[in-house]
Amino acid sequence: MGFSDIPNLQWILFGVFLFIYLTILMCNSIIILITRINPALQTPMYFFLSNFSFLEICYVTVTIPRMLMDLCTQKGNISLLACATQMCFVLMLGGTECLLLTVMAYDRYVAICHPLRYCLVMNHRVCTKLVAGSWISGVPVGIRHTYQIFSLPFCGSNRINHFFCDVPPILKLTCGDTFVNEISVYVATVIFLLVPFLLIVVSYGKIICNIMKLSSARGRAKAFSTCSSHLIVVVLFYGTATIAYLQPKPHQAVKGQEN
Template sequence: HREFTVFSDGEQIKTELSNTITEIEFVLVGFSDIPNLQWILFGVFLFIYLTILMCNSIIILITRIDPALHTPMYFFLSNFSFLEICYVTVTIPRMLMDLCMQKRNISLLACATQMCFVLMLGGTECLLLTVMAYDRYVAICNPLRYSLVMNHRVCTQLVAGSWISGIPVGIRHTYQIFSLPFCGSNRINHFFCDVPPILKLACGDTFVNEISVYVAAVIFLLVPFLFIVVSYGKIICNMMKLSSARGRAKAFSTCSSHLIVVVLFYGAATITYLQPKPHQAEGTGKLISLFYTILIPTLNPIIYTLRNKDIMMALRKLLAKLLT
């Protein structure tokens, strides 16, 4: 088998294991199949990226400066907003550069780095959403013990654990995938270096890698999702016991935003990483990835602000201070 074939300045370069290592390059196809819309897409994605940065930065700012929001729920929300900024920054700037410059080559090292960060941040998001569900469970089902159970030390440890846990998994899977030999085409039919399209370019048997991806997806997707389902099952049972309709409405309002985000994120991520490889259509996979890497981070600030009275009140207070 050939190890890998790339094209540079019209000359064919073949990497070999026996001598010096030549840098391998991939080509991110992205949205090159619709050339007439390149600049329109650039404008749309640039606007979306700036919107995500601005909205999530505002959430982080108001949760820090408003004393009324110095609670565990908003501590987790500010960390989630920071995570969303990191997540989109890993993918969108590179996509904007490709749309603008029409130079879609990406080195193996840059591709591996992007994949590693996507996996790490994706794993962190799964765990952080689970932590936020646990916070709501304690607040609604054990309100008298809430301040004791969810103290600052515990909240910090839960957030730190969410961030740290994804690191070894991201590094391990990235190393395993990019240790495979690549042959034939170097064109990645995607707008970033994701696991499914990269595995399709690998030579030989990728069964072990696919099983490893499935196991990681089960651990970071299904297990946390089941924990969230159980938490909200208990929350709903507890809400039904409340005598006043006002109390039930207040309890539901603190959970509904989180539930919407959970359903959107886990639905898209599950289809991407748990769907059998032969049944993954490249175009469909690209659209689903676009959904959970760009659309959901755009919707998250809107969902959390418009459906949260405390955030809206803090935002009005901030605007009043800036305008006076």
């Protein structure tokens, strides 16, 4: 369905999202390029940042170009295979982003709380393994959940009230028993959302405690500045995910009022 409820704004939305998409591509590409060619930025922090920028490019490319095409053609048709492929990549990249944000939080924790051991702990081999683990771990989860969902029988309407193939709207179209799928989604949510978030909170809790012990106000400001951008991204990512997936659904709210 996309943005079919506001047809008069289709071309305005197309222009806005196209600008956003091109900005994301340009800015993240510049970050990757600078971190590759500047010898002074060959550090673990910028290594993780360049991987995160590449991840963001992949993430938005999975959804926005398709949405732009739907806004342009105003058809909104997508094949079952394309829908499954889009969902699979969204799940894989979403899981990777959660893990990569956790790795970046750990990097900041070691840099601030154990500065003398930083180069030893966060050597190139360890950083490569952490990044590779973040990318690889999301693959089986995305493939498994996509296969489980699209193995269910579909009946009735073939319309989803969304602008991309996400898990909740697709599950509404199935006429089989979705209990196992919903449990799998909750388990994956705990593993890839809740656990990484708790690890990030613990890391920043220790970072803040360590910063507060610094006697120099300039030192505290410098330490906070190295974490501020990452912390903003964490808040935005988990904040929007909470609003999108963890808020009570309308039928749940009605049921609660009836009880």
